[in-house]
Amino acid sequence: MQVTYIQAINQAMHEEMARDENVLILGEDVGILGGAFKATEGLLEKFGSERVVDTPIAESLIVGAGVGLAIQGMRAICEMQFIDFISCGFDQIVNMAATLRYRHGGQASCPIVVRGPCGAGVHGGIYHSQNPEAWFFHIPGLKIVAPATAYDAKGLLKAAIRDDDPVIYLEHKFLYRRIKEEIPEGEFIVPIGKAALRKEGRDMTVITYGSPVHAVMKAAKDMASEVDIEVIDLRTLLPLDWKTIRTSVTKTGKALIVHEARRNGGIGGEIAARIAEELFDFLDGPILRVASRDTHNAFATPLEEYIIPNQERITEAIRKLASY
Numbered sequence: 411m412q413v414t415y416i417q418a419i420n421q422a423m424h425e426e427m428a429r430d431e432n433v434l435i436l437g438e439d440v441g442i443l444g445g446a447f448k449a450t451e452g453l454l455e456k457f458g459s460e461r462v463v464d465t466p467i468a469e470s471l472i473v474g475a476g477v478g479l480a481i482q483g484m485r486a487i488c489e490m491q492f493i494d495f496i497s498c499g500f501d502q503i504v505n506m507a508a509t510l511r512y513r514h515g516g517q518a519s520c521p522i523v524v525r526g527p528c529g530a531g532v533h534g535g536i537y538h539s540q541n542p543e544a545w546f547f548h549i550p551g552l553k554i555v556a557p558a559t560a561y562d563a564k565g566l567l568k569a570a571i572r573d574d575d576p577v578i579y580l581e582h583k584f585l586y587r588r589i590k591e592e593i594p595e596g597e598f599i600v601p602i603g604k605a606a607l608r609k610e611g612r613d614m615t616v617i618t619y620g621s622p623v624h625a626v627m628k629a630a631k632d633m634a635s636e637v638d639i640e641v642i643d644l645r646t647l648l649p650l651d652w653k654t655i656r657t658s659v660t661k662t663g664k665a666l667i668v669h670e671a672r673r674n675g676g677i678g679g680e681i682a683a684r685i686a687e688e689l690f691d692f693l694d695g696p697i698l699r700v701a702s703r704d705t706h707n708a709f710a711t712p713l714e715e716y717i718i719p720n721q722e723r724i725t726e727a728i729r730k731l732a733s734y
Contacts, residue, residue, distance in 0.1 A: 565600030
């Protein structure tokens, strides 16, 4: 059955709420409206208003209530209508949810999922286009996932809901209805912490995640006569699947990191540093990064396309690295 990225997210929540009566969802317009993008469509009708809770416009409340429910044995899915506003719940995430298990010596857990639409490419402007993963990458106790396919969107969300620690689930809005694929009807999950090798290659490793996975795969296909690219889709950002990265870079000797979040302070910098520290003897060229430019997201189409890592910039970086 062909399923879109957002339908896969909706399926995951339907299945997990049916499987476990302790799973519930909190958020702005998640009930009667079915979500701003229809991610929660049909949940209110099936599970009722005690498990599908429309909240005020208050992200700190949504996450804080989710933490309280988790302490009481529930599993809360906390929807941010746009992931940009996760910053309003920052204290609850990093100081409450992420530290709960540590503060209680492992005797308490915080099984919440904070999910919402991230990313640019849809002309959302400054408040509806951000990629906030680097804000949380620094925090022990959190997990961060960023699916690029419909299969992973479903499998990772199911895994996140079942996880006993807080998971930030970044769903890229550009992919919502542009990505469609066959998804098995039976039960499956995608394990948190395991990257996907999307394409094998011998000349260089391109490490990416989220929406840019598709641009990288297109470049790998279009440039096949020039360079044989190995493509790693991280899927999980925290914890990072270092084993897969190490194996690939050791084999190819070259590494390019592509992400849509800003370059300055982005996750790509940490990956590049670790490759330089641990795999320097295997490198045959510099570690390169392609990311959004260090500026605010623009509303105007030409400006937005200039800011984010487009196909042209990815291709240019691949050719540059291949020339070494």
